[in-house]
Amino acid sequence: MQTRYRSAKVDGLSIFYREAGPADAPVLLLLHGFPSSSRMFEPLLGRLADRFRLIAPDYPGFGHSDAPDPSRFAYTFDRIAEVMARFVATIGVERHLLYVQDYGGPVGFRMALADPGRITGLVVQNAVAHEVGLGPLWDSRREYWRDRAGHEAAVRENFLSLDAARTRHLGDDPDPQRYDPDLWTDEHAFLSRPGQAEIQLDLFHDYRTNVASYPRWQEWLRRERPRLLVLWGRYDTSFLVAEAEAYRTDVPDAEVYVLDGGHFLLDTRADEVASLVRGFASTGR
Numbered sequence: 001m002q003t004r005y006r007s008a009k010v011d012g013l014s015i016f017y018r019e020a021g022p023a024d025a026p027v028l029l030l031l032h033g034f035p036s037s038s039r040m041f042e043p044l045l046g047r048l049a050d051r052f053r054l055i056a057p058d059y060p061g062f063g064h065s066d067a068p069d070p071s072r073f074a075y076t077f078d079r080i081a082e083v084m085a086r087f088v089a090t091i092g093v094e095r096h097l098l099y100v101q102d103y104g105g106p107v108g109f110r111m112a113l114a115d116p117g118r119i120t121g122l123v124v125q126n127a128v129a130h131e132v133g134l135g136p137l138w139d140s141r142r143e144y145w146r147d148r149a150g151h152e153a154a155v156r157e158n159f160l161s162l163d164a165a166r167t168r169h170l171g172d173d174p175d176p177q178r179y180d181p182d183l184w185t186d187e188h189a190f191l192s193r194p195g196q197a198e199i200q201l202d203l204f205h206d207y208r209t210n211v212a213s214y215p216r217w218q219e220w221l222r223r224e225r226p227r228l229l230v231l232w233g234r235y236d237t238s239f240l241v242a243e244a245e246a247y248r249t250d251v252p253d254a255e256v257y258v259l260d261g262g263h264f265l266l267d268t269r270a271d272e273v274a275s276l277v278r279g280f281a282s283t284g285r
Helices: 038-048 077-090 104-114 138-146 148-160 162-170 182-191 196-205 208-224 242-250 270-282
Strands: 004-010 013-020 027-031 053-057 096-101 119-125 228-233 255-259
Touching (some): 027 038, 027 104, 038 053, 038 270, 077 104, 077 208, 104 119, 104 208, 119 270, 148 196, 182 196, 208 242, 242 255
Parallel strands (some): 228 255
Antiparallel strands (some): 004 013
């Protein structure tokens, strides 16, 4: 099934998205992480479009979507979730399975809490909703939230450098030769565009609101008991593998799989992920 590369006008912004699969098939809404874009889901589009309609948008400031200056657009997770919710409505999707990775978690949880009737199930792939998922790397990042000016230089190096982009993909995987270097060099090229540093620093400073929201997300999971599939790359050094099992404390019948991959599981485990998602989505209500 051929992938289509489209744009939709949302709140005056051009939102780029990739779409594959039959127009009348069950919808999988794919929300990407940092510093990636909808491109990270190309492996799934190629494997699942025979059965599902897959829609993968780029957030404002990411990929091929518009990136307005931070003086004209608030780069917060609340604002991005609002734009993504309006994007879904604009393209005419009423109900969908929600697949979230990294930044897709806080965007997707906000969307789910605001309009739970749209969600037919939830796939969480290396996205955190519990404090246990945040490892030692987050100690310095919390300092940035408390004192942005005093810690911005360190965060720039930690988040925006080519080495940081590479580390996000490889983590501590003992077999780094499985990873295509284009994965992080392409991401770094996007991060190096004019204005990107300011956009990403604003958004990451807002990440503190996600941690503060964890109890509300957990309460929603416990109350709604959504159909839940959790996929985790064990070599992720940003988000600890203990987070995968933490989801069972909220949704005891969640399906949880820890795979031999990194933060971006689709880098090396696309076949396994596609098979698990296909089975999970095919049995949904």
